[in-house]
Amino acid sequence: MAARLVWWQIIVVLTFPVVSHAAAIANITSAEQATDVTDRLIVKFNPQATAATASQLNDKISKLSSRAGIVLSRLRGASGDLQVVKLPRPVDGKTAKEIAKLLQASPDVVFVQPDEFARPALVPNDPLYLQQWHYYEDSGGIRLPGAWDVTTGSANVVVAVIDTGVLSNHADFAGRILPGYDFINDARIANDGDGRDGNANDPGDWVTPAENSSGFFQGCGASNSVWHGSHVAGTIGAASNNGIGVTGVNWTSKILPVRVLGKCGGYLSDIIDGMRWAAGLPVPGAPANPNPAQVLNLSLGASIACGIAEQTAINDIVAAGKVIVVAAGNGNTDAANTSPASCNNVIAVAATTRSGGRAYYSNYGSVVDISAPGGAQSFYNDPNGIDSILNTGTTSPAADSYRFYQGTSMATAHITGVVSLMLSVKPTLTPQQVLEKLQATARAFPDPSCNAQLCGPGIVNASAAVRNGANQRPIVSAGPSIRVNPAVVVRLNGTATDDGAIVKYVWRQLSGPAAVLQGFNTPSLQFTAPRALGNMVFQLTVTDDGGLTASNAATVTLNNVAPVFGPIANKSVAYGSTLNFKVTASDANGTLPRLGAIGLPTGASFNAANGVFYWPKIRTRGSFTVTFTATDGVSMRRRVITIRVY
Amino acid sequence: MRYISYGLLIMVITLPVYSVGRAPAAEPPAAQLIVKFTTAVADPAAADFMRRLSRESGATLSYLRPMSGGAHVFAVTSAQGDIALDETVQRLAKRADVVYVQKEQLARHQ
Numbered sequence: 227m228a229a230r231l232v233w234w235q236i237i238v239v240l241t242f243p244v245v246s247h248a249a250a251i252a253n254i255t256s257a258e259q260a261t262d263v264t265d266r267l268i269v270k271f272n273p274q275a276t277a278a279t280a281s282q283l284n285d286k287i288s289k290l291s292s293r294a295g296i297v298l299s300r301l302r303g304a305s306g307d308l309q310v311v312k313l314p315r316p317v318d319g320k321t322a323k324e325i326a327k328l329l330q331a332s333p334d335v336v337f338v339q340p341d342e343f344a345r346p347a348l349v350p351n352d353p354l355y356l357q358q359w360h361y362y363e364d365s366g367g368i369r370l371p372g373a374w375d376v377t378t379g380s381a382n383v384v385v386a387v388i389d390t391g392v393l394s395n396h397a398d399f400a401g402r403i404l405p406g407y408d409f410i411n412d413a414r415i416a417n418d419g420d421g422r423d424g425n426a427n428d429p430g431d432w433v434t435p436a437e438n439s440s441g442f443f444q445g446c447g448a449s450n451s452v453w454h455g456s457h458v459a460g461t462i463g464a465a466s467n468n469g470i471g472v473t474g475v476n477w478t479s480k481i482l483p484v485r486v487l488g489k490c491g492g493y494l495s496d497i498i499d500g501m502r503w504a505a506g507l508p509v510p511g512a513p514a515n516p517n518p519a520q521v522l523n524l525s526l527g528a529s530i531a532c533g534i535a536e537q538t539a540i541n542d543i544v545a546a547g548k549v550i551v552v553a554a555g556n557g558n559t560d561a562a563n564t565s566p567a568s569c570n571n572v573i574a575v576a577a578t579t580r581s582g583g584r585a586y587y588s589n590y591g592s593v594v595d596i597s598a599p600g601g602a603q604s605f606y607n608d609p610n611g612i613d614s615i616l617n618t619g620t621t622s623p624a625a626d627s628y629r630f631y632q633g634t635s636m637a638t639a640h641i642t643g644v645v646s647l648m649l650s651v652k653p654t655l656t657p658q659q660v661l662e663k664l665q666a667t668a669r670a671f672p673d674p675s676c677n678a679q680l681c682g683p684g685i686v687n688a689s690a691a692v693r694n695g696a697n698q699r700p701i702v703s704a705g706p707s708i709r710v711n712p713a714v715v716v717r718l719n720g721t722a723t724d725d726g727a728i729v730k731y732v733w734r735q736l737s738g739p740a741a742v743l744q745g746f747n748t749p750s751l752q753f754t755a756p757r758a759l760g761n762m763v764f765q766l767t768v769t770d771d772g773g774l775t776a777s778n779a780a781t782v783t784l785n786n787v788a789p790v791f792g793p794i795a796n797k798s799v800a801y802g803s804t805l806n807f808k809v810t811a812s813d814a815n816g817t818l819p820r821l822g823a824i825g826l827p828t829g830a831s832f833n834a835a836n837g838v839f840y841w842p843k844i845r846t847r848g849s850f851t852v853t854f855t856a857t858d859g860v861s862m863r864r865r866v867i868t869i870r871v872y
Numbered sequence: 873m874r875y876i877s878y879g880l881l882i883m884v885i886t887l888p889v890y891s892v893g894r895a896p897a898a899e900p901p902a903a904q905l906i907v908k909f910t911t912a913v914a915d916p917a918a919a920d921f922m923r924r925l926s927r928e929s930g931a932t933l934s935y936l937r938p939m940s941g942g943a944h945v946f947a948v949t950s951a952q953g954d955i956a957l958d959e960t961v962q963r964l965a966k967r968a969d970v971v972y973v974q975k976e977q978l979a980r981h982q
Contacts, residue, residue: 389981411937411945412902442902454981491980495906495945502940509940528979534972535906539941553982565977635982 265316266301266341267326269309271334287311290329310341320699348374350467350477354628357613358473359580360599360640365672366580368598368640370475372689373647376696378466379478380650385462385642386504386519388497389455389526391428391485396456396626398464398471398615399481404517406483409500409509414442415488422511426483428455432621433489446490450620455483457631458525460615461639462646471628472613475643475688479650482519487526494528494565498539501550505543520548520649523642524566525635527555531562532569544571549649549657551575551642553634554589561589568593573645573661576681577601577637580610583673588634590680596664597671597681598644600637603630612636644688648695654726654771655695667691697772700724704733704766704780710755711785712814716741718751718780720766730769736779738762757816759784759860788861789819794854797869801847805830805869809837811856819856826852827869847871903957904936904976905964908943912969916944928967931960945976 271286284300290311291298301310313325322340329338349355349371361370384404394403406426410416418429430451437443463481464474486492486500503509506518522543540550554576555564567574567589574593577585577600584590585602601611611630618625645660655663668684668691671677676685702722710716722728733746739758745751751764762784767777792810799805809832811819823832823839827850830841839852850869855862909916916922917935926933932950939945948957957975964973 452981487979487981491978493904494974494977494979495904495939495943497979498906498943499940507940510938526979526981528977530977533906533974533977535908535941535943535974538908538972542941556982565979633982638982 264319264322264340264342265313267298267311267313267322267329267338268304268341269311269329269338270307270336271309272336283309286334289334290332293332294325294328296325318699348378350473351469352466352471352473353469354472354613357609360601360612361473361475363580365582366578366599368644368685369669369687369689373644373692376692377647377650379463379476379647380653381478381480382653383479383521383646383649384482384517384519385476385479385646386482386484386522387455387459387462388484388486388500388504388522388524389458390431390453390487391426391455392459392481392483393453393456393615393617393623394427394483396615396617398460398626400465400468402463402465402481404480404482406485407500407503407512407515408485409496409503409512410485410488410492411496412493415490415492417489424513426485428453428485428623430619430622431487431489443490451617451622453617454487454525454635455485457614457616457629458523458635458639459483461612461636462523462643464615472615475640476646476650479646480517482517492526494533494536497524497526498536501539501543505546505548507542507546520653521642521645522548522550523638524550524552525633525638527553527564527567529557529563530565532565536566537569540566540569540571544657547656549573549645549660551638551645553638554594556587556633557589558587559589560591561593562591564589571657573641573664575634575638575641576676577632577634578671578676578681578685581673582671582685583675584681585632587632588637592679594680594682595661596641596668596686597676597684598637598640598686600634601630601632603632641686644686644691647688647692651692651696652726652772660695663695664691667694697770697774698725699774700728700768700770700776702766702768702776702778704764704778707781707783709783709785711787712755712757712816714755716753716755716782718764718782720749720751722749722768722776724770726771728768729771732767734765736763736765738782739784755782755784757814759786759815759817784815786858786860787814788863789813789856789858791854791856791863791865794865794867796867799844799869799871801871802843802845804843805839805841807839809839809854811837811863813858815858817858819858822855824853824855825850844871903948905933905946905948905961905973906939906943906976907946907964907973908941908971910969910971929960929963931956
């Protein structure tokens with residue numbers, strides 16, 4: 227595999243919310259599933275610290291360790307009076323930023339940032355990849371290599387190409403094509419000798435000049451076979467990194483060919499049936515689809531506004547959670563007059579050029595949701611078009627080939643491919659979420675010929691869309707740290723947010739006096755504070771529907787409560803008698819109070835070990851004040867009694 | 873795909889070799905309608921129903937096939953041009969037993 231080094235930008239804007247020390251510490255999460263991982267921070271200390279000795283620097287870093295609650299160690303100095311500081315273990319980018327944010331508040335620090343790990347972007351070895359400017363060029367490309375660093379697709383995702391069928395025997399489709407279906411009902415249009423059948427291969431869709439001049443295909447326009455479905459499918463998912471031909475956007479997810487276009491095009495009724503079948507919905511006369519698609523590509527259109535028949539089908543399909551990507555159309559007109567681009571609940575795609583401007587043929591307008599490269603050609607096989615799979619046959623299939631085409635069809639294929647990557651990393655994305663993420667991450671048009679009114683919010687940014695679409699680690703809080711008295715009922719209310727759903731809560735006690743936990747698999751933990759002293763640390767770990775976990779801890783400090791005396795009454799005794807009583811005290815924190823007595827009358831004694839006061843044969847009349855003390859070593863309680871001798 | 877700015881000369885010379893799209897078709901090769909009926913219509917293909925539907929819509933309709941989603945496809949064999957077909961669509965749309973009706977359209981790759 228060849229590699230092209232694309233160094234990530236190191237400077238990171240620290241925009242994460244301020245978190246508590248405890249949160250920053252406890253939220254150090256495993257980096258196993260993260261894409262941005264580092265075990266280092268770059269620190270610039272204030273000038274006084276910069277001039278310090280190594281020992282003094284280590285002291286500074288030790289202070290930072292205390293502030294963060296984790297062990298930091300100095301690795302080395304770096305140019306620009308920087309220090310490279312090592313974290314106790316690798317963490318994901320988000321956690322690293324949170325730690326940096328925490329340390330940034332230190333008075334010794336000018337700035338702190340994660341020392342991010344730069345690595346090469348994934349680049350395929352397909353020989354025609356370099357001609358596929360639409361994937362990687364700055365001005366007109368879709369930032370695809372960055373997306374490939376996250377995923378090259380999932381085998382669990384199926385992409386339906388609802389088109390002219392495909393050339394499944396093309397070498398660059400090896401292993402990529404599922405058995406599809408041919409939904410063309412009219413054998414003349416199907417051009418394969420029959421109506422509907424289970425063969426979605428493209429037999430060719432040529433129209434001869436004679437056919438164009440009279441008969442069923444009169445006025446259709448004479449043309450050679452164009453192998454349109456194969457070109458579109460090749461962009462979405464040609465066999466990639468296989469040293470052959472072109473690269474597809476998605477290298478892994480399978481292509482489901484659904485043939486609806488033949489000679490002169492295809493009937494809406496066939497297209498609607500093909501769409502429903504692709505999504506796994508029933509179609510009369512057709513077998514059930516064993517491989518329903520999650521995303522449907524419709525690089526086709528008719529010059530009419532969306533009708534109720536196709537809108538109903540689209541609504542049904544989207545309600546089933548499927549994403550429908552459609553071409554805005556090639557008429558250089560408002561796409562509001564093109565179907566299905568003007569239908570609701572689809573992602574309508576306009577085409578841009580190699581320089582990022584609107585392709586001259588591309589439809590435009592408010593119904594356009596996003597733009598992608600469709601190319602703009604000036605001559606046959608102009609490399610300013612989109613390079614993909616084709617065939618040399620002008621009528622029936624002949625030899626494998628590759629050609630540059632242009633069109634909103636090609637732009638649509640790019641979006642479909644990106645959507646399939648997004649669904650590969652987060653299968654639970656809804657069609658609406660997919661659109662929102664595509665639009666939110668789109669890059670601004672570099673050419674004023676496209677703007678938000680004409681071409682949607684921008685050109686798709688595959689890298690950003692896939693990363694944004696990826697499952698985000700949950701954010702969890704175990705709640706604030708609190709102080710409680712022993713023996714009271716304590717409730718810790720944890721909270722968690724996620725881009726999907728939290729499917730699991732687990733509380734566990736990390737340290738401190740043991741408690742019997744209730745609700746440890748719920749957001750709220752309850753227990754009775756033990757009769758003890760010290761800090762109890764409880765960790766809440768949540769798991770989201772994508773399997774990512776996050777943890778946060780809260781500390782419960784058991785307050786020290788002064789000992790409490792048992793009942794002691796004032797005493798009244800007769801001269802010559804003996805006074806003997808026992809002083810008792812208890813401590814809610816579980817310690818054994820240490821007893822004492824102050825102001826004992828002459829002849830009286832107090833045994834601190836057993837609490838017995840003893841005054842035998844009292845020979846002095848009067849009133850005596852005795853102060854008893856009970857201490858747990860931290861707090862002391864006093865009890866004063868009066869002894870009257872009469 | 874339409875090549876507008878480079879004019880007809882290029883189109884004549886090169887069509888269709890590098891152009892994958894074509895001008896949208898004005899009309900499908902055969903006029904067809906997509907119709908969805910209410911549940912009041914048990915069998916849209918029944919001969920009696922077809923005769924009545926044809927008489928009341930002003931065109932000769934012939935049943936072609938059921939579609940997914942509960943709609944049906946009809947061939948229109950005697951409506952004359954857009955106006956006549958549109959009139960047929962309007963008449964059908966007004967029927968109480970019709971959920972929706974739409975002219976069949978030919979779509980093309982873009």
